[in-house]
Amino acid sequence: xxxxxxxxxxxxxxxxxxxxxxxxxxxxxxxxxxxxxxxxxxxxxxxxxxxxxxxxxxxxxxxxxxxxxxxxxxxxxxxxxxxxxxxxxxxxxxxxxxxxxxxxxxxxxxxxxxxxxxxxxxxxxxxxxxxxxxxxxxxxxxxxxxxxxxxxxxxxxxxxxxxxxxxxxxxxxxxxxxxxxxxxxxxxxxxxxxxxxxxxxxxxxxxxxxxxxxxx
Numbered sequence: 761x762x763x764x765x766x767x768x769x770x771x772x773x774x775x776x777x778x779x780x781x782x783x784x785x786x787x788x789x790x791x792x793x794x795x796x797x798x799x800x801x802x803x804x805x806x807x808x809x810x811x812x813x814x815x816x817x818x819x820x821x822x823x824x825x826x827x828x829x830x831x832x833x834x835x836x837x838x839x840x841x842x843x844x845x846x847x848x849x850x851x852x853x854x855x856x857x858x859x860x861x862x863x864x865x866x867x868x869x870x871x872x873x874x875x876x877x878x879x880x881x882x883x884x885x886x887x888x889x890x891x892x893x894x895x896x897x898x899x900x901x902x903x904x905x906x907x908x909x910x911x912x913x914x915x916x917x918x919x920x921x922x923x924x925x926x927x928x929x930x931x932x933x934x935x936x937x938x939x940x941x942x943x944x945x946x947x948x949x950x951x952x953x954x955x956x957x958x959x960x961x962x963x964x965x966x967x968x969x970x971x972x973x974x975x976x
Contacts, residue, residue, distance in 0.1 A: 762781060797824050857976060
């Protein structure tokens, strides 16, 4: 595991020669040892086309490459940090929520319409997350940021999970997501619950939900 949680808002990463990490620029809080930080254009595996795709999609958060030998402490803006370990599957997460991730992971983008069709695109507009999301695939760990802490909710074929779009952080596994509307006459007259739109996640995997409806 590359990242270790120091407290709820800070992680520690061990950097060894021949292996590199990527982090959001400005996220380094302190470090020990012989470590270098270099602005990264590509950010993770995936090559030039992946980089171009992220820029076109607006998912190109400025990253830096971290290499050398030592220990680095990461945090950003006092946000809560959650470490997610991937074992060959894909994590779907907004680019601005990425704090740091291992260089073994392949970074890319996904068009929201490919999961949930038109409602997938509507979801991007309702949540303010746009039409694309960032993907990280392979074996390695990722540190993501959120407001008020994060809890993991398993998604099983027998029981889909519904999440407030503003509280959604990320998901992984063989999971499909779509925006569902629960508009009724009460919503039309302003007496609804205020939960008219929800994200429905179905399949097998997990979704990460923050303890707040505030975006980063």
